[in-house]
Amino acid sequence: MIDTHAHLNEIEDVHRAILKAKDVGIKGIVAVGMDLLSNQETLDLARKFPAMVHPAIGYHPWSISRETMEENLRFIDKNLTKCIALGEVGIDYKTRVKKPLQWEIFSQLLSIALHHKRPVIVHSRFSHQRSHRMVKDSGIKKAVFHWYSGPLEILVKIIDDGFYVSATPALAYSPPHQAAMKSAPLERILVETDCPVEYQGKISQPADLVITLKELSRVKTIPLEDVRSITSNNAKLFFGI
Numbered sequence: 001m002i003d004t005h006a007h008l009n010e011i012e013d014v015h016r017a018i019l020k021a022k023d024v025g026i027k028g029i030v031a032v033g034m035d036l037l038s039n040q041e042t043l044d045l046a047r048k049f050p051a052m053v054h055p056a057i058g059y060h061p062w063s064i065s066r067e068t069m070e071e072n073l074r075f076i077d078k079n080l081t082k083c084i085a086l087g088e089v090g091i092d093y094k095t096r097v098k099k100p101l102q103w104e105i106f107s108q109l110l111s112i113a114l115h116h117k118r119p120v121i122v123h124s125r126f127s128h129q130r131s132h133r134m135v136k137d138s139g140i141k142k143a144v145f146h147w148y149s150g151p152l153e154i155l156v157k158i159i160d161d162g163f164y165v166s167a168t169p170a171l172a173y174s175p176p177h178q179a180a181m182k183s184a185p186l187e188r189i190l191v192e193t194d195c196p197v198e199y200q201g202k203i204s205q206p207a208d209l210v211i212t213l214k215e216l217s218r219v220k221t222i223p224l225e226d227v228r229s230i231t232s233n234n235a236k237l238f239f240g241i
C-alpha cells in the first residue's frame with residue numbers, strides 16, 4: 001500500500017507516524033510540498049527515510065504570489081529530477097489569488113514537469129474544467145486529479161484522456177467524492193490521505209490510508225483485498241516506484 005499524497009512535513013511526530021504506517025502495511029509515502037520551505041522539508045524527509053518516503057515538490061495555489069513565484073519556480077526546476085512527481089500544484093477558485101496569476105504559474109509548472117518527464121499531482125478545487133484542460137493542452141500524459149469531487153462529465157474526460165483521480169478518507173461522508181469514486185474505474189484510482197487534513201474532527205496520518213481503502217471497497221462494492229492490490233499496482237505504475 002502506498003499513501004500517494006501526504007503533507008508529511010506538517011505531521012507533528014513523523015517518526016511515530018512512519019512506524020504506525022509500517023505497522024498497518026504501508027510500504028511507501030508520496031510526500032508533497034507546497035512552497036519553498038515545505039519543498040525543502042520534504043526533500044529532507046526523503047533523505048532521512050529513503051526506503052519509505054518518495055518526495056514530490058510543488059507550488060500550491062494557496063501559496064502563490066507575484067513576489068515568491070520566481071524563486072519557487074526556479075527551485076522546482078532545479079530539484080524536480082530528485083523527485084518522483086511534481087505536486088502539489090494546480091488551480092483553486094476558492095482562494096484569493098487572482099485566476100490569471102494561478103493559470104500563468106500552473107502553465108509554467110506543467111512545462112517544467114513535461115521537460116523533466118515527471119507525473120503531476122493536481123489540486124483542482126472548483127476549477128476542474130480549467131485544470132483538466134490545461135493539463136491536457138500541456139502535453140502531460142500522467143496526472144492525478146487529487147481528491148476528485150468535481151462534476152462527473154469532467155471526470156469522464158479525465159479518464160478518457162488517460163489521467164487518474166485519487167480517493168481520500170473523505171469518502172466516508174462526502175457525497176460528491178463518493179459519486180466520483182463510484183464512477184471512476186478502479187484501475188485509474190490512487191489512494192491517499194492528504195494528511196494531516198482533519199476528517200470529521202480527527203487529524204489524519206498516513207496510517208489512515210486503511211480508511212480510504214475500506215471506504216473505496218464499500219463505495220465500489222469490490223472486495224477490500226482486490227481494492228488494495230489494484231490501487232497499489234496503480235501507484236507503482238503511475239509513479240514508477
Ligand SMILES: [Zn+2]
Nearest residue numbers: 005007088194
Ligand atoms: Zn494536499
